[in-house]
Every structure is written in structure tokens, then in C-alpha cells.
Amino acid sequence: xxxxxxxxxxxxxxxxxxxxxxxxxxxxxxxxxxxxxxxxxxxxxxxxxxxxxxxxxxxxxxxxxxxxxxxxxxxxxxxxxxxxxxxxxxxxxxxxxxxxxxxxxxxxxxxxxxxxxxxxxxxxxxxxxxxxxxxxxxxxxxxxxxxxxxxxxxxxxxxxxxxxxxxxxxxxxxxxxxxxxxxxxxxxxxxxxxxxxxxxxxxxxxxxxxxxxxxxxxxxxxxxxxxxxxxxxxxxxxxxxxxxxxxxxxxxxxxxxxxxxxxxxxxxxxxxxxxxxxxxxxxxxxxxxxxxxxxxxxxxxxxxxxxxxxxxxxxxxxxxxxxxxxxxxxxxxxxxxxxxxxxxxxxxxxxxxxxxxxxxxxxxxxxxxxxxxxxxxxxxxxxxxxxxxxxxxxxxxxxxxxxxxxxxxxxxxxxxxxxxxxxxxxxxxxxxxxxxxxxxxxxxxxxxxxxxxxxxxxxxxxxxxxxxxxxxxxxxxxxxxxxxxxxxxxxxxxxxxxxxxxxxxxxxxxxxxxxxxxxxxxxxxxxxxxxxxxxxxxxxxxxxxxxxxxxxxxxxxxxxxxxxxxxxxxxxxxxxxxxxxxxxxxxxxxxxxx
Numbered sequence: 358x359x360x361x362x363x364x365x366x367x368x369x370x371x372x373x374x375x376x377x378x379x380x381x382x383x384x385x386x387x388x389x390x391x392x393x394x395x396x397x398x399x400x401x402x403x404x405x406x407x408x409x410x411x412x413x414x415x416x417x418x419x420x421x422x423x424x425x426x427x428x429x430x431x432x433x434x435x436x437x438x439x440x441x442x443x444x445x446x447x448x449x450x451x452x453x454x455x456x457x458x459x460x461x462x463x464x465x466x467x468x469x470x471x472x473x474x475x476x477x478x479x480x481x482x483x484x485x486x487x488x489x490x491x492x493x494x495x496x497x498x499x500x501x502x503x504x505x506x507x508x509x510x511x512x513x514x515x516x517x518x519x520x521x522x523x524x525x526x527x528x529x530x531x532x533x534x535x536x537x538x539x540x541x542x543x544x545x546x547x548x549x550x551x552x553x554x555x556x557x558x559x560x561x562x563x564x565x566x567x568x569x570x571x572x573x574x575x576x577x578x579x580x581x582x583x584x585x586x587x588x589x590x591x592x593x594x595x596x597x598x599x600x601x602x603x604x605x606x607x608x609x610x611x612x613x614x615x616x617x618x619x620x621x622x623x624x625x626x627x628x629x630x631x632x633x634x635x636x637x638x639x640x641x642x643x644x645x646x647x648x649x650x651x652x653x654x655x656x657x658x659x660x661x662x663x664x665x666x667x668x669x670x671x672x673x674x675x676x677x678x679x680x681x682x683x684x685x686x687x688x689x690x691x692x693x694x695x696x697x698x699x700x701x702x703x704x705x706x707x708x709x710x711x712x713x714x715x716x717x718x719x720x721x722x723x724x725x726x727x728x729x730x731x732x733x734x735x736x737x738x739x740x741x742x743x744x745x746x747x748x749x750x751x752x753x754x755x756x757x758x759x760x761x762x763x764x765x766x767x768x769x770x771x772x773x774x775x776x777x778x779x780x781x782x783x784x785x786x787x788x789x790x791x792x793x794x795x796x797x798x799x800x801x802x803x804x805x806x807x808x809x810x811x812x813x814x815x816x817x818x819x820x821x822x823x824x825x826x827x828x829x830x831x832x833x834x835x836x837x838x839x840x841x842x843x844x845x846x847x848x849x850x851x852x853x854x855x856x857x858x859x860x861x862x863x864x865x866x867x868x869x870x871x872x873x874x875x876x877x878x879x880x881x882x883x884x885x886x887x888x889x890x891x892x893x894x895x896x897x898x899x900x901x902x903x904x905x906x907x908x909x910x911x912x913x914x915x916x917x918x919x920x921x922x923x924x925x926x927x928x929x930x931x932x933x934x935x936x937x938x939x940x941x942x943x944x945x946x947x948x949x950x951x
Contacts, residue, residue, distance in 0.1 A: 361528070362521045370509035379525055383554050385518070386580070387503030390560070390569045391460060393484075394500050399437035402465045402474055411484065412439070414457040419450045432459060440468065440475040458484040462504075480504075482515060501560045501569065522558050526551075537583060545582065546575075553579040595798045596647075603775045604645035605674065605750055609637055613671045617664050620699045623808065629657050632802040636665050636780060639800070640751075646778035651785075652804030655811045658782045659692060661804070662753045665780055670704050670731045674750025674777075677733045679740075681756050682844060683710045689755070690734045697732070709735035709744070718743075749777045756783055 360379055363371070376382050396411040412432035420427040428446025430453055432439055441461055443449055453459065463479030482504075505518045533551035542549065548556070556576035560569055568574045572581070625633070632650060639646035652658045666676035678693075680686040690708040697704055707730040709721045718738070724730040728747030733739065781799060807813065819827050831841045 360521065361524045362517070367509075367513070370513060374508050376508065379529070382522060382525060383558075384580075385505065385508070385522075386557055387505055389462075389504050390566065391462065391502045391504055392566050393460065393502050394562075396460075399434045399439055399474070402439075404465055404467045404474070407462075407464050409460060409462045410439070411458065411460045414453045414455055414459055416455055417449075417453045419447065430459075432461065438473050440473065441479050441481070442475060442477050444478065453483075458486065460484055500562070501564065501566065503558055503560075519558075526555055526558065537586065542579075547579040547582060548575055550579075550583070552576065592798050599647060599798070600644045602645055604643055604778065605640075605672075605775050606643040607637075607640040607668055607672045607674075607750070607778075609641060609668060613668055616667050616671050616700060616702065619701060620663070620667065620696050621660070622696065622699075625660070626657065626804075626806050626808055628652075628804045628806045629661050632804055633661050633664055635800070635802045636661070637668060640665065640668055640778055645776040646780070647799045648779070649781045649783065649799040649801045650804070651783055651801060653807065654784045654814045656784075656804040656807055658784070658804060659689065660696070662780055662782060663693060663696060666732060666751055666753065667700075669750035669778070671702075672750065674748045675725070675728065675731055675733065675746050676751045676753070677735075677739055677746070677749060677777075678753040679755065680734070680736055683712060683736055684842065684844070685755060686710055686734055686736050693732060693734060704731035705729060706732045706734065709733060709738045711736055711738045713738075749774070751778045751780065753780045753782065756785075 360382065371377070371382070376385060391409045393411060397408050399410065399412065402408055402410070410432070412434050415431040415433045415438060417428065417430045420429060425445050426447050428443045428449045430441040430443075430449075432441065441463075459481055461476060461479040461481045463476035465474050466477060468475045503515070503519060505515045507514045508518065529551075531551070533554065535550050537547075537550070541547075547553075553576040556564070556574065557580060560574070564574060568577075632652075636646070636648060636650070639648055650658050650661060662678070666678070669676045678686075678689055680689055686708065687710075690706065694706050697706065705724070707721050707724055709718065709725070713721070721730070722744055725733055726745050726747060733746075738744070835841055
């Protein structure tokens, strides 16, 4: 339908924001509200609060400073005044004139120079005056007013949206189609669709302002329920279509059970047994498995996933484990290699990450393609187009919510082969209702108990302004000889960014030939700066470390060297208290990664 106020150019600007229909525009909801019915007075404000204020423009000035121009606006109510400051505010010069009415929204801060308050970078909107039409004044003042995200600069800001959406609702009065069953609305005590849209955009008089700001009015609850309802409906349809696809029916005979018993380092908990039973029951079905395995750190998700991968490998299929970072991928690789040493079958395990050089990637991809690698562990490198599995039977995705859904599908879907089973692992403590919303296309298994002797995990969320407390805690733990690691959200990057993560380059079971480092890699390995000082430990007299390092800079990073090179050439080298003696006193090298 034609929307008044939307021409070809405006339609193009709206389309760039994903708004192409009248329905899209109606569902572009306010992100906050301003109470212009009972506005705050300047003498009521308190430092630190976020407030909306309507006042008169007293004057403005553009200050030219050495760093950047500052635009300063003075607004007032009677004998009270407040300053509003915008850095790099040249674009505001000439916009305000004395006597105009303006609404500002921001954080109230005390002023150093006067007893008045100020706002830094507040949001603002000039309110209509007598020259504006009655409809505009009706929508802008004397009521609770919605505030929208701009759809295209100042032209399509809140004032344009308020007027356009109001006209659209008026033109559709009584003809907005309902999309939910009437019985459902009555049972849940929810308003109809048209009433909900009208009340969200233009709250009626008497609506509690706190409920509006919290999106907790009956109208908001109706629209929230509608969105979640259709999300769940779509996920259920997706699940049904998935069950109709061809998968792999894995056998779980005595041979498979014996292979699992061989690698178990401990007696599994009842939660692990239950979760494995649910996973294996899915794997027996001819349709693809889609299951979420949820549990705290230390609850044993990895050992459960490894047993599921053994089921696939004992059936002659390959298994893949995909992690979001190279650190996690390497941890999984080392853990799996250690556990599967117990297996009489001795499956071949390879590690494929983005930081490997092309020769080693090519060698590893060849092992995967020929089916010589039974267990493949890696990062996003597993879903590159060049990676082709011979017979992929099971995909385990660690912390799946850090990957895109398209990435997961690309890994699952291989031409001319049945779809592999997919097991998703997460340590994030997700409530069951939220898990059903986020992972509605997955069945859920929960590990709700820790193995004996495990210390309960404490998860804490700290706001950004208190980050220094976190670093103080980390420094204290490291100073006491403990370890800490930081997960930083970098998925792709140069291989030179993470040289210390390549733990498998000299592992014969990883399908990679040892390769000498380049000069640049040696220099980076030696001179990589330390984030924390190593805790001092008692010196071992038997190691007889030399009085000074006799190695070159490129060798000093070796695990056998008692010295570590400083990043500053002018600084003398310091002894590595945790290292053994220099390689001059040793003939064998350590297998432990640097």
C-alpha cells in the first residue's frame, strides 16, 4: 500500500535499513520514551542520573580549541540553567536560536565552573512552536513521546517517523490483520495486534512510564510473544524438515562398547551416562542428529563428545571437532591424543587451524580427503572450501553460538553424502527456556553434576568500568604461581599473530612434517613480550645453569635455555627461573611446547 510521506528517494533510504513494507515500518518500534507530559525541572536533577529535560534555548557558542571544536549550548528554566556540550560539534553551529524549545536526553554531571549541571553529548530534539501545524504539536508535546533510531540522518529522524507512523496507523484503522488465534490471545490476556502497535507507538494517557521504558506494558508483551511464537514455529518446522532428510544410522554393538571402555580414564558420572545415552539413541536413527550438550566447565562435556566420536569412527566414519579459537582447538587436540593413546585401534588425529602455513594445510587436507585421518580437530579452517572429508559422520561444535549458523550448515552439508550428525557443546549457563529459543532446532542434554574432586566453577560478570579490578585479580593469581588465559574474539588473522599456538608442528601423528622456522618466526618467538612476570621458584642446583646465555637470540626461547631474551636490546638478558640448564649441558630437547 502507498504510505503518505514516502516517495521514491525516501523508500530507497528505508530499504537500505531493511524497511520495505508498511508492516516493516510499523514494527520499527521506539527504543525509549520521553515524558513530555510531566517533564523534569532542572532543580530536580541529581548527578549521575540519566534524564530527559525540556527547556528554553538561552544561547550557544562554538569554541575553537587546539584538539577539537566544542559546541556549547545553554538551556534554562526560569532562574535555573544547564550547559550541553558536544565535542566536534561544528555541525550544530547555527542550529539553535534563543527562545526555541528543546528536549535533551543524557547523563547529568556536575559542572566544575558553576553550581549548575551539564550534559556531555546528549541526544536532542527541537520541539515545534506556533509556526508548526496542529497535528505536529499534538504528536510532539503534552504527551509521552516515542523516540526512534534514525532511519537516514536528520531527515528520517524521530519527528518524521512519529508523523509517518501516525498517518499510517490512521489509514489502517480497523484493517490491520491479526496473526495469532483469538483463543490464544484470550487465554494469555494479550491485546489484539492493531491495539498493541498503536499503544506501543502512541501510549495512551495513564500508561506507567517505568513500564514503557522497560518494554513491559501489555502492548509490548503482546509483540514480544508474537515474535517468539513465530521464531519457535519456524524452528519446529525446521526440525520436522530435518527429520525427513537422510542421515546415518550408526551401529552400537559390543565392538563399539569395548572401544569406548578402552579410553575411559575414570568412571563416568550418572549425568554423563544419561547424556551419552541420549546422544547414542539419536545416532542410531536414520535421520541426522541435532543435539546441544550443555554443562559447566569441568563437567565432562569433552569426554562425552569423544565417546560419541568413537561411535562414528568405529562405524568407519570420520569425526570433526570445531572450536572457536586456536587455543581451544589445540587443547582439544592434546586431550584427544592423550585419551586415544589407550585405544587399540590407534585412530589418526590431525589439527587444522588457520595459522598453519600452506604446505602443512595441504598435507593435512590430503589426509582428511583420503580418509587417513579419522579424527579432525580445528577452527573455522575446517569449513574452507578446499577441505573435503572422505566419510564425515559426526560434527562436534564447541561453543557454537560464537559461529554463524551459515558456517555450521556449510560444515554439515557435503555433496553426494548423507548429512552428518551434529553435537553442539556449550559451557554457557543458559536457562532451559532461553536454550529452547536460541537452539530451538536442537534437542538438549544437560550435564548437571561435576565428577568427584572437581572444584565448582565460579562465573562472574564485571562491568567495563571495573576492569582494573579484574586485572588486579589476574596479577595476584599469576603472582601466586597460578595460570590465567584470556579469550579474545579474534577468529581470522595473520599466522604471525599467534606463533605460540602451533603445538603440533613436530607431531608425527598430526600428519605434519617438521619444518624449520623462518628467520622472522624465530625473532618473534624469541622477542615476544611477556604480559606477566613469571613467579620465582627455587633454583635446582643439579641443573647447573651457566652464568650467562651462550645462545643466539633465535635460540634463547628454547625450553632448554635458562635465559630469556629481553624485548629491548639495551636490557641485559634475564635468567628463566623455571627452565632447565642450557642446551650446552643437555643433548636431548624437551617435547613440551614453549
